[in-house]
Amino acid sequence: MVFSVAWHFLHDRGLAEETAQDVFLSLHRNLADIETPAHAAFWLRKVAVQRSIDAARKRQRRPQVPLEDVAEPSVRPAPGDPMLGGMLRRLIATLPEMPRMAMILRYQEDLDPAEIAATMGIPLGTVKSHIQRSLGLLREKLERRGVGER
Amino acid sequence: MRPVRTFALGTALAATLWAQQFQFNLDYLSSKASNSFDVSLNTSMLQFAARFLDTKDPDEAKVKKLIVGIEGIYIKSFEFKNPGGYAPADLEKVRTQLKAPEWSRIVGMKSGGESENIEVWARNEKGKVTGVAILASEPRQLTVANLVGNIDLESLADLGGHFGLPNLPKAPKKK
Amino acid sequence: MDWLEQELADALARKEPAAGFDGRVRARLHRGPRWLAAAAAVLVVVGGGEAWRQYRGELAKEQVMTAMRIAGSKLNRVQVQLKGTEQ
Numbered sequence: 001m002v003f004s005v006a007w008h009f010l011h012d013r014g015l016a017e018e019t020a021q022d023v024f025l026s027l028h029r030n031l032a033d034i035e036t037p038a039h040a041a042f043w044l045r046k047v048a049v050q051r052s053i054d055a056a057r058k059r060q061r062r063p064q065v066p067l068e069d070v071a072e073p074s075v076r077p078a079p080g081d082p083m084l085g086g087m088l089r090r091l092i093a094t095l096p097e098m099p100r101m102a103m104i105l106r107y108q109e110d111l112d113p114a115e116i117a118a119t120m121g122i123p124l125g126t127v128k129s130h131i132q133r134s135l136g137l138l139r140e141k142l143e144r145r146g147v148g149e150r
Numbered sequence: 151m152r153p154v155r156t157f158a159l160g161t162a163l164a165a166t167l168w169a170q171q172f173q174f175n176l177d178y179l180s181s182k183a184s185n186s187f188d189v190s191l192n193t194s195m196l197q198f199a200a201r202f203l204d205t206k207d208p209d210e211a212k213v214k215k216l217i218v219g220i221e222g223i224y225i226k227s228f229e230f231k232n233p234g235g236y237a238p239a240d241l242e243k244v245r246t247q248l249k250a251p252e253w254s255r256i257v258g259m260k261s262g263g264e265s266e267n268i269e270v271w272a273r274n275e276k277g278k279v280t281g282v283a284i285l286a287s288e289p290r291q292l293t294v295a296n297l298v299g300n301i302d303l304e305s306l307a308d309l310g311g312h313f314g315l316p317n318l319p320k321a322p323k324k325k
Numbered sequence: 326m327d328w329l330e331q332e333l334a335d336a337l338a339r340k341e342p343a344a345g346f347d348g349r350v351r352a353r354l355h356r357g358p359r360w361l362a363a364a365a366a367v368l369v370v371v372g373g374g375e376a377w378r379q380y381r382g383e384l385a386k387e388q389v390m391t392a393m394r395i396a397g398s399k400l401n402r403v404q405v406q407l408k409g410t411e412q
Contacts, residue, residue, distance in 0.1 A: 001339060004341075007340050008337055016342075021350050085332065085336035107330065108334075108339060110334070138333075187391060196389065199386045202386040210390065216393065257403055293395060295399070
């Protein structure tokens, strides 16, 4: 879960692993404060989010490109096509940090908006706005390419 | 009201029986240390840990027996890359607390041209030993330990060898 | 969930780290051999109640053993010194 959050957010396997290692080391140091497995899961997710965002900011190798400006791929994938998965992952990676993380927590971790708000420490309304806008942009992008529900 | 108050007082008293018996106040040394060990184990944690000790392992079996009398273990240990990582005053702050009447120093040792110094103190309450303090310092290492409860020092030293402490002094008479 | 959300769930399915990840975490912990076993258990912390309890127990055990060794070694040093003085 931790590595996966970092990977989908950073799109850099080495940096994602380093970030994930940092999270587990941090857990080990704070273990006395963890009460239950559920608490551990929440804690891990929260710290994974924080560390991933920090890592992205420190990296600053790839300037954030607005979703609208992402170049369209030349091949047109269809729903169910593994290439669509790759396209979606690339599109997600170009989202600004907060909407990107909200989308990862929503669709990788299957958290509801309230849980995402608690994990990211942002208002519920902001989470909903990030998700709705990101979905809207993704749909628009995909429809322009002729990719949509059959 | 009285039963509730008595219960609350009793709970508070029970809670302090295993609590650390003097303050270390050495956390700031962690940032200077190349290595540090910090443990705070109260009675319930010791009992919980005891369930995982394997009696087939000789060391773990000894520790399992020792834990029976121990109500709390509090240790801070620091290693420094170079001498001077801690100041004599850091240890003196701890030692000052052990000058309280219930504490008495039972043995002190200096070796290596006085570069290694170990002191063992015992806490006496109503004629019983209720805790032990160990202060150990070397140029690049500092260890402070408080073992709360009825400590079998000889068995504890067995983990590293035999030990024959002089008789523990009786509780000081009240003046 | 509509088709896009389902595609997103599939696309963002959890990825595993490369083999040996837990070993690399342990290596960074820089503890003695006994701690490595406890550190490995960090990675099962979300595995469920029993795994969690087992990990907490192993960690507590390691802490007790290390604490006793530290205290015992100091007491033993005093003993060695006393014996040397008595002779």
